Amino acid sequence: MDLSYGAAAESFREEVRAFLARAWQPGERRGAELKEFIRQFRRAGVERGYLYRSVPKRYGGSEQPVDVIRAQVIREEFARARAPMEVGGNGVNMTVPTLLERGTDEQKELFIRPTIEGDYIWGQGYSEPGSGSDLASVRTRGELSADGTKWIINGQKIWTSQGMQATHMFMLVRTEPDAPKHDGITYLLIDLNQPGITRRPIRQMTGQEGDHTFCEFFFDNAEAPVSWQVGERGQGWYVSRTTLKHERASIGSADGLGNQFRKLVELAREMGRLGDPLVRDRLAEIEGRVLSHRYSSFRLFSCAAAGDDPGAIQLMMKLLLTEIGHDIALLAQELIGEAALTEPEGAGARGYRGPRGPNKWLDQIMGSLGNSIAGGASNIQRNIIAERGLGLPRDLAMERDSGGKA
Amino acid sequence: MRFHLTSEQVAIQDAVRGTLAECWGMERLHRFADGDADFDADSWQALMVLGIGGLALPEAQGGAGLGLLDAALVCEMLGAACAPGPVIGQILGAIAVAHCANPATRELLAEIAAGNKVVTLALGSDLVQSARAADLFLADDGAGGLHLVEAGDGVEIETLSATDRSRPVSRVRFGTVTAHPLYPAGDPMVQRLTDAALVLIAADSLGGAQHCTDLSVDYAKTREQFGQPIGRFQGLKHQLAHMALDVEPARALVWYAAYAWDAGLPDAVRTAAQAKAHLGEVYTRTTRAAIAAHGGIGYTWEYGLNYWFRRSVFNRAWLGSPAQHRARAAELAGW
Numbered sequence: 036m037d038l039s040y041g042a043a044a045e046s047f048r049e050e051v052r053a054f055l056a057r058a059w060q061p062g063e064r065r066g067a068e069l070k071e072f073i074r075q076f077r078r079a080g081v082e083r084g085y086l087y088r089s090v091p092k093r094y095g096g097s098e099q100p101v102d103v104i105r106a107q108v109i110r111e112e113f114a115r116a117r118a119p120m121e122v123g124g125n126g127v128n129m130t131v132p133t134l135l136e137r138g139t140d141e142q143k144e145l146f147i148r149p150t151i152e153g154d155y156i157w158g159q160g161y162s163e164p165g166s167g168s169d170l171a172s173v174r175t176r177g178e179l180s181a182d183g184t185k186w187i188i189n190g191q192k193i194w195t196s197q198g199m200q201a202t203h204m205f206m207l208v209r210t211e212p213d214a215p216k217h218d219g220i221t222y223l224l225i226d227l228n229q230p231g232i233t234r235r236p237i238r239q240m241t242g243q244e245g246d247h248t249f250c251e252f253f254f255d256n257a258e259a260p261v262s263w264q265v266g267e268r269g270q271g272w273y274v275s276r277t278t279l280k281h282e283r284a285s286i287g288s289a290d291g292l293g294n295q296f297r298k299l300v301e302l303a304r305e306m307g308r309l310g311d312p313l314v315r316d317r318l319a320e321i322e323g324r325v326l327s328h329r330y331s332s333f334r335l336f337s338c339a340a341a342g343d344d345p346g347a348i349q350l351m352m353k354l355l356l357t358e359i360g361h362d363i364a365l366l367a368q369e370l371i372g373e374a375a376l377t378e379p380e381g382a383g384a385r386g387y388r389g390p391r392g393p394n395k396w397l398d399q400i401m402g403s404l405g406n407s408i409a410g411g412a413s414n415i416q417r418n419i420i421a422e423r424g425l426g427l428p429r430d431l432a433m434e435r436d437s438g439g440k441a
Numbered sequence: 442m443r444f445h446l447t448s449e450q451v452a453i454q455d456a457v458r459g460t461l462a463e464c465w466g467m468e469r470l471h472r473f474a475d476g477d478a479d480f481d482a483d484s485w486q487a488l489m490v491l492g493i494g495g496l497a498l499p500e501a502q503g504g505a506g507l508g509l510l511d512a513a514l515v516c517e518m519l520g521a522a523c524a525p526g527p528v529i530g531q532i533l534g535a536i537a538v539a540h541c542a543n544p545a546t547r548e549l550l551a552e553i554a555a556g557n558k559v560v561t562l563a564l565g566s567d568l569v570q571s572a573r574a575a576d577l578f579l580a581d582d583g584a585g586g587l588h589l590v591e592a593g594d595g596v597e598i599e600t601l602s603a604t605d606r607s608r609p610v611s612r613v614r615f616g617t618v619t620a621h622p623l624y625p626a627g628d629p630m631v632q633r634l635t636d637a638a639l640v641l642i643a644a645d646s647l648g649g650a651q652h653c654t655d656l657s658v659d660y661a662k663t664r665e666q667f668g669q670p671i672g673r674f675q676g677l678k679h680q681l682a683h684m685a686l687d688v689e690p691a692r693a694l695v696w697y698a699a700y701a702w703d704a705g706l707p708d709a710v711r712t713a714a715q716a717k718a719h720l721g722e723v724y725t726r727t728t729r730a731a732i733a734a735h736g737g738i739g740y741t742w743e744y745g746l747n748y749w750f751r752r753s754v755f756n757r758a759w760l761g762s763p764a765q766h767r768a769r770a771a772e773l774a775g776w
Contacts, residue, residue, distance in 0.1 A: 036443055036444050036510060036696065036700040036703075037442065037443045037444075038442060038444060038700075039442065040442045041442065044442075104442060300774075300776060303776075304776075309776050312768070315767070315768065315771040315776060316764055316767050316768065316771075318771065318776065319715070319718065319767035319768070319770045319771045320718075320719075320722070320763075320767060322715065322770070322774075323694070323715050323718060323719030323722070323767075324690075324719070326694050326697070326712070326715055326719075327690040327691050327693060327694045327719065328690060329693075330444070330693035330694055330696065330697040331689075331690045331692075331693040333444040333693065333697075334444050334445050334692075334693045334696070336442070336444070337442060337443055337444035337445045338445050340442060341443070341445070343445065345445070347685065347689060348689050348690065348692075348693075351685070351686050351689060351690060354682075354686060355686060355690055358686070414675075414679070416682075417678065417679040417682040417683070418675070418678065418679075418682075420682040420685055420686060421672075421678040421679065421681055421682040421685075422678075424682075424685060425658045425681060425682070425685060426658070426662070427658065427661060427662065427672040427673070427678050427681065428662070428669075428670055428672055428673040429673070430673065430675060430678075431669070431673060
């Protein structure tokens with residue numbers, strides 16, 4: 036075993052570092068001026084081959100060969116310099132890879148560049164009030180207009196992140212009501228700024244609301260051009276399953292968890308509890324799991340770099356992270372004691388930068404519950420580990436439902 | 442950057458697994474568990490022929506030139522098979538003797554590496570594995586120094602009814618013995634050897650926990666109730682997923698602890714403590730869960746899961762409990 040990235044990666048690191056020292060000088064810029072500076076900085080990052088590495092040049096990317104070590108070095112150095120990387124969100128993470136794999140030339144031309152430059156913000160239109168873990172049961176309807184050029188959409192979508200900011204949505208709609216469940220869905224792109232669409236923020240248990248929360252969307256004869264349909268009509272379920280692993284391996288989530296754990300230790304110190312043997316025992320027990328997660332992410336990264344199959348461990352990382360988050364929440368709740376009885380400054384609003392007391396941990400204590408639900412609920416993760424990882428037989432109801440298909 | 446096993450390391454594990462499958466099946470384990478012996482010469486020979494005794498020795502000293510990581514991979518297989526001892530003692534005995542200052546003591550090395558002289562651990566406890574078969578005891582003197590004690594005069598051995606039937610212990614008392622001083626109190630090698638022991642015990646626990654998970658999964662695929670394999674029922678399926686979620690991520694912690702020891706990293710001591718503590722918990726939880734997942738058959742002697750359960754009891758307590766090592770880890774972190 037060897038945790039160094041090798042000499043080639045280290046000289047590449049020097050290059051990235053030199054670029055950042057030169058190009059990332061935001062100074063006192065604020066507001067629109069800062070925004071424009073970041074846009075220019077990202078363009079320079081693309082020119083150097085550091086950003087949008089899997090996106091072809093003609094669509095605004097840097098079109099680099101797959102290299103997970105280089106990608107990791109870039110992430111580390113940008114983080115170190117506190118420089119912005121790619122614009123985040125569903126657009127870059129989901130729309131762009133899906134279009135690159137399944138989109139028409141027209142769709143790629145139309146959507147990729149504005150998405151990676153941050154002008155188009157994408158919401159995900161998958162879940163519905165009646166379709167959570169059983170996503171293929173979506174009921175939002177799509178019907179062709181009389182002239183056959185437009186999809187007319189009626190129904191409701193829910194749990195859309197960045198919903199108030201989103202300009203567009205990629206969505207699953209039922210277009211063939213008589214076909215078997217998984218074969219009656221079409222994958223559509225839609226412009227959200229039109230009369231037939233209403234959006235409403237969902238107030239979360241944390242108090243987050245307004246611009247800082249998920250939205251639900253109501254579609255009342257909303258329209259999308261047929262040319263914005265991705266993949267074949269009725270094949271939308273399979274388009275949505277298109278998974279791309281391009282340079283996905285990173286040790287970012289491990290660093291995030293490690294930072295959170297360090298803050299937990301600091302909290303214990305701050306609250307005068309770090310000398311308490313019970314607290315020390317619980318901290319050390321949690322750390323055993325944090326380290327297991329950390330080194331497993333090294334393992335996954337190493338396998339990705341070598342092109343080897345890591346096996347079942349890759350199916351476990353999300354649930355592992357969720358479970359450790361719960362452990363941290365429980366100990367944090369113990370540590371903050373009575374501070375938990377009042378809400379922290381700026382509760383419910385992201386972006387509050389003022390001073391906050393120990394009750395700021397209420398954000399993590401409640402927020403960790405969201406991880407059990409978002410992006411594949413924990414019980415679904417357990418099914419995935421058991422069925423795909425351990426090879427146990429599928430639940431009868433699900434097997435019948437899918438006609439034996441995954 | 443490399444943090445997964447090489448094909449050579451996979452081959453080492455396959456060789457040990459294959460050897461044990463031939464010489465240490467359930468029938469042998471049953472016979473050994475019900476017998477009086479604390480050592481099994483056949484499986485010992487088979488393992489030593491593979492070069493396990495000298496695995497972690499430099500090639501110049503007749504070893505394979507591999508590291509603690511490779512030794513841990515071997516110990517993982519021993520744990521999986523519930524193999525008899527005292528292999529951990531042998532591996533550590535070889536490292537201890539190879540690095541000691543006394544040339545006369547180092548003359549023992551060839552015989553230890555070949556497995557002809559059996560070394561067992563007598564560290565921090567008077568309960569010692571394979572004590573009746575051992576030729577040498579890697580023993581502490583209670584004051585921080587390490588010695589290699591020769592079997593025979595002055596070594597009093599009391600046979601006990603041992604909980605771990607795969608590696609039975611006896612009570613050992615040292616009187617006036619023939620001993621080779623290895624490392625005085627405060628020598629860094631004392632800590633190094635203790636840490637190495639913790640990592641190898643953690644690896645044994647990992648192998649045992651993986652085996653219990655595998656057995657439970659296999660059983661859930663074949664056992665039928667209500668006309669279905671029980672592994673189709675979500676209640677059991679989720680229990681099995683959690684066993685795997687406990688065991689599989691812990692593998693990388695064992696790897697890292699061994700790698701840190703080999704590379705002499707600053708966090709080697711602390712990670713050894715964390716690995717011992719964490720795998721002690723994982724093994725305890727997993728053997729309990731495995732027996733619960735099996736139902737009645739798991740509670741029988743005949744089925745054999747109890748041997749792994751008993752081994753988990755031993756590994757948990759051996760050289761300090763999980764809570765003791767967590768307290769050390771907290772101290773070492775400067776908390």
